[in-house]
Every structure is written in C-alpha cells, then in structure tokens.
Amino acid sequence: MKVVFFGRTSNGKSSVINAMLCDKVLPSGIGHTTNCFLRVEGTDGNESFLLTEGSEERKSIKTVNQLAHALHQDELLDAGSLVCVMWPKAKCALLRDDLVLVDSPGIDVTTELDSWIDKFCLDADVFVLVANSESTLMQTEKFFFHKVNERLSSPNIFILNNRWDASASEPEYMEEVRRQHMDRCSSFLVDELGVVDRAQASDRIFFVSAKEVLQARIQKAQGMPEAGGALAEGFQARMFEFQNFERRFEECISQSAVKTKFEQHTVRAKQISEALRLIMDSVHVATQEQRIHCMETREDRQDRMEFIDKQLDLLSMDCKAKIKKITEEVERQVSNAMAEEIRRLYVLVYKNELHRHIEEGLGRNMSERCSAGITNALQNTQTEMNEGLKPLLPAPVREQVDKLVPRQCFSLSYDLACDKLCSDFQEDIGFHFSMGWTMLVNRFLGPKNTRRALMGYNDQVPRPLALTPVSTSMPPFPQGSMTQEELMVSMVTGLASLTSRTSMGIIVVGGVIWKAVGWRLIALSVGMYGLMYVYERLTWTTKAKERAFKRQFVEYASEKLQLIVSYTGSNCSHQVQQELAGSFAGLCQQVDVTRQNLEEEISDMNNKIELLDTLQSKAKLLRNKAGWLDSELNMFTQQYLHQGR
Template identity: 40%
Template sequence: MSRVVRGMEVVYQRVPGDIGGSARNMGNGGHNQRSHLQLFGQAKEQIDDIFKEIGQFVQETDTLVDEIGTTFQEILPADVSAKVKGYKEKVQDIREVIQRKGMKVVVFGRTSNGKSTVINAMLRDEIMPSEVGHTTHCFIQVEGSDSREACLLTEESDQPKNLELLEQLANNLSDQRLKSNSLIRIRWPKDKCRLLREDVVFVDSPGVDIDTYNDFWIDQFCMDADVFVLVASAVSTLTQTEKNFFHKVSSRLSKPNIFVLQNRWDECAKAKKVEDVRRQHMERSIAFLVDELKVVDKKTAEDRVFFVSAREALVSRLQQDKETPVPSGVLRIGYEKRLSEFAKFENQFEQCISKSAVKTKFEQHTVSGKSITSDVRGIMEQAYTTSLQLKTNQEKKRQDKEGELNVLEKELTWLNDDTIKALVEEMDRKVKKALEEEETGRLSALVEQYDQPFCADKVKDYKKGLNARVKEEEIGRDLKDAFLASINTIEARMADQLPSILRNETRPMPYDLIPNRDDWMARALNCHNLYEDFEEDLNFKLPSSLQLTETQVAYLQAAGAVACVAAINIETVAPAAPVVPAVICSVNMLPKVWEWWVWTDKQKGKAFKQQYKMYVSSKLTDIKSECRSMVDGELSSNFDQLCQQVKRTKDQLQEDLDQLNVTISKLGGDLWQVQISEGQG
C-alpha cells in the first residue's frame, strides 16, 4: 500500500504484496507498513514546531518587555511582564503535553470475549496475558518506549519492574493480583511495534460483567480516550451489561468513537446460516450505535462493525513475522476473509483514531496557541503604538531643547561684564542729574529763602531752625527716588532677559537680583540727618585779595604808615604812588581793621548758609557715591552667580538634549524590535 498526500489528508493505495496476496501477508501489513496514523505524528510534529516558534516569540517578547520595563515604564502597564512570563510558562507546559501525547484506544467487553487477544494481534506480539476464562483482572496500558527493554510500572512506584511480574499482578488467577481499578503500565520497545511507534496507547480492561466500578473506570481511564473498542462474542448477542457500560460512556463523552468487533467469528464458520447470523449481528450492532447511543449515522456505523477472529490474526502474524508457515489446523475455513476483515478494521480504526486524536489532543492547544499569540501580539502592538507616541513626544522635546539652547547661546552675548557696567553708568547719569539739577537746586533755594535774622550769638537756634526746614522739605528725596528708579529699571531689564535665558525652575524673581536691597538702601540712603554733623566756621579770614606781599609790607613799614580805604585795592598800590589816608594804622593791625569794618552778622549769615549748602551737598554726593559703589558691588557679585547659574542651565539643557538623543535612539531600537516581534507573531 502506497501513500499519497493531499493537503492534510493521507490516502493509501493498494500495491502488489498488500492485503489480498498470500496468506502470510494477511493482516495489517507488518511492523513497517505506513499508515493513517502518520497523520497524527505529522500533526504532532507540526504543532510542536508551531509551539516552538510561539515559545521563541513569547521568549523574545518577554526579554523585550523586561528591557522596556527597565528603561520606559510608561510604555506598558506594570502587570504585562508577569502576564508574558505566564504565557511563556504555559507554552512550555503545552509543549511538554504535546510531546508526550498519544492516541489512546480503550478495549472493553465481557470476560473471555478476547479483549487481550485483540490487542496482542494489533501489536503483533503476545504481550497481554491471554488464557481461557477470566484472565485480565485490572487495567493494563501498553505504551511505546525508546528503550530496547520492556518493563512495567505500577501506580505505587515509578521504579521499573520486570515484565514477568505481569502474570502475578494482572492475572485473575494470581494471589498477588492488584485491585480491578488499578493500572499497570507496560513500556514496550517502539522498534518492535509500528502502532506504538505511531504513538498509539492501548488500554486493556477487566470484563464489564464482573465488577461494579464502571463509573470510576470511565472517569479514571476513559475521559481522554480517542477510540473505544467493544469486543463482543459472535457466538452470542450483545448483552445489556455491555450496552449499559457504553451508555455511561456516551453520557460522559460527546459522541465517542466506538468500534464493535464480533470476535470469535471463526467459530461460526461451519454454521449453516452463517450469513443470517452475520446480518443479525450487524443489524443489532448498528442499531446499538445509531439508535441507542446516537453516536454515528447508519452509513458510518456500517464501517464500525467487523467480524473477526483475533486468535487467527495473532497466530498468522506471529508466524508471518517469524517467516514460518502457519501450522495446519490452526486456521479454519474462510480465514482469509476474516484476516482481511481484521485488517479492514485496523485501517478504519487508524483513520478514525488519527483524526479523532488530532482534534481531541491538539484542537484545544491550537485554540490556546492562537489566544496566546493574539494576546502577545496585542501587547506588542500596544508597545509599538505607545513607543511611537513616546518617540514623537521625545523628538518634540528635543526640538524644544535645541531651540532653548540656541536662544540661550544667542542671548548669552547680552550677559557680560559690559552689561553691568553700562547699567551702572546709566544709573550714575540719572542719579547725578537728580543730584545736580534737582536736589542741589532745591537745597540752595531752600537755604537762601530761609529768612530768619542771623545773629552770631544765636547760631545754634538759627541752625536748628534751618535743619528743621531742610528736614521738612525732605532734602535727599529726589536722590533716593532716582536711585530706586534706576535700580528698578536695572532689575526690570535684567528680569526681562532672564526668562529666556534661565529655565523656569532656576529663574530668579527680579527682587532676587539684589538680595536685602531694602535693608542696605535704607542705611545707605539715610537722608534724614544730613546736617547732624555740620559745624560752621565763622572765624574771619582775610581775603586772599587783601594779602600783602613782602615787598608791599616793607615799603609801607619804610613809609611809617598805611592808608586803608575800603574801596582801594592794595594790590594796585605802587611804591611811589600817593595814598589817600582814611584810616591810619600799623601794617600789623590791617586784618583786625578789615574784620571790624566788613565782618558783620549779615556777612556771617551769608557765610553760614554757604557752608551749610556745601556741607549738605557734599553729604548727598557721598551718599550717591556710596550707593553707586554698593549697587555696583552687589550687581557684580550677583552677576557672577547669575553667570554660574546660566552655565548650569546651559549644561543642564545640553545634558537633557544628550539624554533625549539616547532615549530617542533607544526607542527607535525598541520600535524596530517590536516590529520584528509583531511580524513573527
């Protein structure tokens, strides 16, 4: 029989040497025949490869999610990492389940109907204990093993045991037999049996007529079965016990796959009405499957009922594998047809179990795989969308930072020593103008307008009155206002520049430029007591125009006298010029005469006012100089700090820009990885 693959369907075609040839080739074609069971193996391999790729996809996603979570927590919710790790573990679990999944067939029937012989015939070896009467006492599962040595395992221990113990543990006639609801697992070398190589698992059972554990059996051993084989006896009819058991199976499983083998058909070979018996068994079996269990339609049921002799199939196959003829008398009349029927059963069985197993074993895993892939792909799409938006935002921030840095670098040309110098000079001009044009003029007018009579004996009272008048008129007010206005202007101009230079979090308020301004200005611009330390000097001093030279004094002494007239300028007196005497005195008495003649209270009052104006003006000038020096010092100091602050701002902007470049580059890499992951998904 050759295999033709059409899509996912495997079709077998008959070739010379297959069933229908010599008696030796009757049966399932031997250990090396290629069968429908390969569909399951192919599907198993394919779905394992698919889940391997899904596992790689989820693993890469997990790595990417961890990297994203380390650098960009805002891209994905906090629970995504745990969710992806859960998917990774789930995929690993599914792969482990797929790799150990097999196609399971469970054989049931009454005692001595030949259940164990059917399994032995299909396995082409005498593995199960098979004797006359009630032989199999518990459940026996036969599964393939990569080992070359057969062994058995019990539920009590995972320690492999010698296969010879099977007769003691499973045979009903043994005193050491296990309970009927126990399970013995036989690990049989795969290279000895094609069906085991194809991942078929056989389960033999005790007779359904000898125990009441039916419900437990179904729950324990049948819920994951792909095919059930009911081994009936062709020499009798289906019993209600057999039917009741499968009614329970059908109530727990949705439309189970059930085959009915009318075994021991060779014993009916010599019956006179053998065809009538066959028709009766066929009708009743079909009615049981279609009308009672309602698991298949009539057409399908016709391919689920077979008339066989498991004993003949086993004997012929054992001899075929040994390449020895079957002993005469072992095979009864018509055995060729029964062997062909058994092979037909196996062919239908293999088609059914492979399709059923692919659906039952892998369908749910396929759904899970799609769900996992869809969820992980959704996570990647979310990561891509969020990363793209974040990258766009970061690029916008970078653009803004670059703009800030460019503006800062341009405006730094304004922030230099010449700026402070120019501002202070401008302030100095305004204050000087206020002092010379306003304050000094007000002071002079106020003093000159002070009309109280001056008396040398009452200078203190006169000064007190003048001081009160100066205080009342707030001399120094214009100077103070000019200073304050200039400082405010300086601060305003600098404050106007700072917002574009400094970042918001480091930008000082205008009044921060000159800390404690009010305190030191209150001390520096104290104009309330400008006159407190004023001391007048009313002592007479001969004018320099009346000072005689040594030549003039010598001449006058030689003449014996000097004539002094108030209107005469002594410097014009020549040695030979005549003198008109008004007052005759000695040369040494001249200053006293002049003081007596001109140094009156009126002249003293004028001198007092002049000295007073000069003193107060000088005090205002000192205040101006002190304030200028203080402002210059404060601004220079704060200017240095401001320059450092601007430098820090510039450095921070550059650092932010560098970090944004790194972030954008990393986001670009993440986007690329996410796109690759999405493509794999």
C-alpha cells in the same frame, strides 16, 4: 496517537492489544483480569518497566507473568488507576510510531463511567469496542459509548466481535449470526451514535479471534508456520479479517492524526495567531500613540528651551541696560549729592574730631539724600528682573523663586576716608593784617602764587636743550608763551626783589608821593592804616581763630573731597551693579537649572522614542508574522483537513 480499548470483562481486550503488538505484552487468558487502566507505550531502552500513578519508581518486569503478579500485588490500584507499561520499541514495531494503547477494566465493573471519560477518553483518537461474538451488544456497552459521544464530537469507533472462532462449530448458522451482529452494530454506529454513515459502517465492524492471531504471530516469530497447532476451521478468513481491521485502523489513525490532532492544533494555532495579531496590533497602536505623545512632548520641551534661550538673551540685554542705567543714575545722583554736601560742608565743622565727624555727617546726609531712592530703584529693578524671568521657570520653582533667590538687605557704603584725605592739613591761625603786603598779594594771586612771588620765581622748570643744532642766522624762537597769571607773578616778583634789595626805593617812592599829595594826606593815611591794624589786632580773639580754622579746614577738605566725588559715585554705582548682577545671576542660575532639566527631559524623550520605534517595528513584524501564519494555517486546513469534506 492514543487508542483506548473498552468492553465488558473477559471480552479479550488485552488479547486484541497483544495480537496487534505481536507479543504477549499484557496479561491475558484464564485467571488474568485487568483490574485498572494499562497504558502501553514504547521506550527506547532494552528493558521493560512499570510506572504506577503518582510514583516515579521504575518496577522492572521481564515477563508477562511478572507484570500480572506486580499488578495483582499492588493493593492501592483500583479500577480508576493508571499504570504505564513501558515496552521496548525494538520488540514491537507498532510502538515505534508513538502509538499509545490503553487497556481498560470491564465497563461492567463500575458505575464511575463519567470519571473514566474525563480522565482517559477526552484526548483519545480512536475507540475500540471489543465485544463477545457469542452474545450481542449489551446496554452497558452502548450506554458507555453514548456518554463518550456526548462528550466528544464524532469519535472514531471500531467494533471487534472477538471469539469469532466459536462460530466454526456451527457453520450452518455462521452467516446468519454474522449478519445479525452486523445489523445491530451498524444500527448502533449509524442510528444511535451517528458517527458514520451506512456505507462506512462495514469498515468499522470486524469479526476476529484475537487469541488465534496472537498464537499465529508468536509461532511465526519463532519460525513456525502460522497455521500450525490446533486452530479452528476458517482461521485464514479470520486472520484476513484481523489484518483488514489493522489496515483500516492504521488509516483511521492516520486520518485521526490529521483531523483530530492537527485540526485541533490548527484551530488552537489560529486562535493563538489571532490573539497574537490582536495583541501586536494593540501594542503597535499603543506604541504609535505613545510615540506621538513623546514627540509632542519633546517638541514642546524643545520649543520651551528655545523660548527660554531667546528670552534669556533678550532679558539679559534688557537687564544689563537697566543695570547700566541705574548705575549711571546712582553715580550721577551720588556725585551731585556729594558736591552739594561739599558746598554745605561749613555747617558740619563745629567741633573737634573733625575727620570722623565730617565722614559721619557727610555719609549720613548722603544716605538721607540718596539711599532711599537708590534702594527703591534697586528693588524695583530686582522685581522687574524677577517678573521678567518668572515665565521662564516651571510653576513649582516660580512660586518659590523668592526663597531660592532671597533678597538681601542692601545699603550703600560711602567710604570717604576723611582721615586719610585730610592727613596733611596744616592750619594757620596766626595774626595776619588784612592790609599787609602778604595779604594783598595773596588776595590777588592766591596762596600758592603768593609764596612763589615772595620767595622768588626761581623754581621754573628748565627747558630741555634742542637735540638739533639751531642755525645762527635764524632768530631764536621763544621757548613758550607765558600766561597772564605768570606775567603778573613775574612783575610782582621783580617789584618785590627791587624793594628787598635797597631801602632807597622806599625813600624814592615816599618822596614822589610827598610831592604829589602833601604831608597831611600821607599822615591821615598812615593814621587810618594804623587804626585798622590796631582794630584787627584787638579783635583777633579765640573765636576769630576758630572761625579762621574752620574756614581753612572747609576750604582744604572741600578741595580734597572734590577729588573723590567721581570715585565715590563710581563706588556706589559699582555696589548697586554688584547687587543687581548678583540677583540676576541667581535668577539665571534657576533658569539654567530649568534648562538643564529640559535637556534631560528631551534626552529621555529621545531614548523613549527610540525604544518605542523598536517596539513598534517589532510589534508590526510580529503582527505581520501572525497574519502570515494565519494564512498558512488556512492553506494547510484547506489542503489537508478539508480536502475530503
């Protein structure tokens, strides 16, 4: 609590403070005039020291004379300076209650009263006007407190009419002078300042002698009687008056501590609690809105990820079906085209290097027949896959999907490998009479069966022996039924073996024919047979050999190529499948990246929602605490601050 003493020069302000502290703390008396503001407060140490304004240096003082000397030696101190006098609490009981007493220069020494009020009076709890009872209240004193009253609301003001011991020399005028001072001081407090009412004014005006009280208390502290020494008549009354002032002063300090300090702090605390409540309320609302936004965002991301998963499954099945369909179509188209080209293979066989030429020509024809359609179907399928997967991608990626998943130039590869297929081809361009025995058999049985018939039908696969013994009473079962072709081969083989064993067969057959048709018909037949032989032999030229060679090679290559028709179709369909699968995998990779980003966003939203929940709960807790604190402050104000109103 802060108490400020004001008055004109040499009115005894320092003496009043010393009397209240029961010790000579501040310089007072003849030759000692306070030239600056002195702030007296207690210290827990045993040594007193001095602190000047703007300096942390401690100036040790042991006696009042040293203090007075130090104050007068400091040339930098002016009337508006502040000096802190730290006095041990053990020496002054009044300083133990955190009471601060401020002594001031005379208010008649300067005109800078406003700066004094701003600097030293705005936080003061009690003002003590020390007046000289040998005179009356001066306009300077009234003017100062009028300014204080303008700046502060209802300040606590005490008026001490000091040096009342001078009235003892004129006892017949004492009561009249006292009444005159009382009326003027009461009028000043009640009518001019309006800080108290008429009934309370008597408790704020006192007639004392600070010098007598200080001397008596020092004597008492030294073990001597209080009334000892040269004291004026009426000392006990003046001593009682000073004690009454101290009692009223303590009551006012206590009430001021509650009303001035606690009320200000209570108002400030209510303002802080209200501001805190509003802030926490706004934080709670903001976190609630942000939480709702985050939950909506998370739900949107989850719905989109679920949509992506479902659509990706559907599109995967659809794309697989399209890939399967187009690969089957490619295989069928390539197989049909290759079969057609094999049937037209004789057109390509016209020069040397047949293997390479057939492979290049057949591949070129296959490319002309199949590649364009397959490529268009492939590109259409890729476009359909892109359009199907684009809705699953975010807008920036959707615009750059062609760059992220570039389409490569696709061309079917028809790897026929004719050089390997026809590596065992053996041409036969020797002369063969068309009506010869070998050619006739070949015409009816084919090349393989002709060789078997002419060379003997002895290359039959032996039948395996039965593992279970066969009963002799049962007839033997045939080992296997012979086909019609095998039966024909067997008959011709028997006939050939018969004619090859003996020439008797020729004579017998010739004789039979001679008897049946006659020799003229036989001669004509032999002549015609010979002419045919001569004609064919003469026409067997290089061109005929070339035609025979082409025919043999076409038949052989066609037979071999027929074996790889399905393989080539499967190979082409596999190429298309790989291309489409690669494109779909690239698109799926972009979808997976989008899905991963969605998962990260959902995780971030979960963390943010958790953080917002924590903030929301804390904001709600602090808001409730602010409301509880406000109610507690209202109860405190009603119970302690407004109880006397």
